[in-house]
Amino acid sequence: MKKSLISTASLDLETVKHLMALATERLDEGYATSLRGHTCATLFFEPSTRTRLSFELAAQHMEMNVLNFNVKTSSLTKGESFEDTLDTLMAMEVEAVILRHKEDGLHERLLGYVGDELSIINAGSGVTDHPTQALLDALTLYHLVDDDMDRLCNLTIGIVGDLRHSRVASAHIALAKIMGWNLVLIAPDELQTFHDPTEHSNINTSDSLKETLPQLDVVMALRLQKERLGEGESCEKAQALVESLQITEALMNSYAQPECKVMHPGPINWGVELGHCLSGRHNPRTLMQQQVRNGVAIRMAALEWCLNNPEVVEEDVNPAL
Ligand code: NCD
Numbered sequence: 604m605k606k607s608l609i610s611t612a613s614l615d616l617e618t619v620k621h622l623m624a625l626a627t628e629r630l631d632e633g634y635a636t637s638l639r640g641h642t643c644a645t646l647f648f649e650p651s652t653r654t655r656l657s658f659e660l661a662a663q664h665m666e667m668n669v670l671n672f673n674v675k676t677s678s679l680t681k682g683e684s685f686e687d688t689l690d691t692l693m694a695m696e697v698e699a700v701i702l703r704h705k706e707d708g709l710h711e712r713l714l715g716y717v718g719d720e721l722s723i724i725n726a727g728s729g730v731t732d733h734p735t736q737a738l739l740d741a742l743t744l745y746h747l748v749d750d751d752m753d754r755l756c757n758l759t760i761g762i763v764g765d766l767r768h769s770r771v772a773s774a775h776i777a778l779a780k781i782m783g784w785n786l787v788l789i790a791p792d793e794l795q796t797f798h799d800p801t802e803h804s805n806i807n808t809s810d811s812l813k814e815t816l817p818q819l820d821v822v823m824a825l826r827l828q829k830e831r832l833g834e835g836e837s838c839e840k841a842q843a844l845v846e847s848l849q850i851t852e853a854l855m856n857s858y859a860q861p862e863c864k865v866m867h868p869g870p871i872n873w874g875v876e877l878g879h880c881l882s883g884r885h886n887p888r889t890l891m892q893q894q895v896r897n898g899v900a901i902r903m904a905a906l907e908w909c910l911n912n913p914e915v916v917e918e919d920v921n922p923a924l
Pocket of ligand 1: 651653654727733736770771826828868869870
């Protein structure tokens, strides 16, 4: 019986804490754990550097067999269905499929098809979700407050940029509801989230970065998701809006608290959503390197939780899974 990780909203606080603890253990113990003999496959229908490589590395750290499914040369191009593809993988005793796809709802449909016989892990779905990204960000914040859960749940986090087309923003809205921390969604109307977060008192929106920055413990920038702009949405206009919200070192020094950190899920368009002055892997203002490092650990935890963790009771997690 396998668990899947399809949506951030399906997690609860206990599970998030469990995954963060497991990931922290992996980091502290030099990744010592084993899922030897288990097999996973990565199926990425959209470009990826961090997510794909960190899932593959996470699986390799645990001595798993990792199949890198090449979408372009697969039989999907000959008209084979997703369902037949998953049947084929299951016949080869693949136990987990790590899937990124632009279509919202595909992961849920495939979960309905495989049930608990195959674990499906969402590595990014359309504009709606990216649970392991939200979890690795939570882990980064947890370490920022010295592993203090109370401080973590009291943080104020701003997300700025193209929220409308970002699955990272969607995942963070779901995560803020679980964690209870304060989330401020900063964007002009054109790029503001399509979710309605107003029923949650800990989630607010703003169109002013300068007014919001002084309250924030962390500000997360998002790139313009050009590939998801709809008809009638001008790329030039959206780009200019994101540039007008650019986080620079000078802006941080003028408006943010001295300890306020900058995060970004990557990939970054320097000079657009983040100023060049914030680049450099040792920049003390930024947490991007920690995010990537934590991504490996959180994906180890996610794989372990899905394949090998009898102690989490199914109905405590999500009755739908
Ligand atoms: C994000 C993604 O692909 O959804 N990046 C990531 O997974 N690290 C965000 C993005 O593409 O901008």
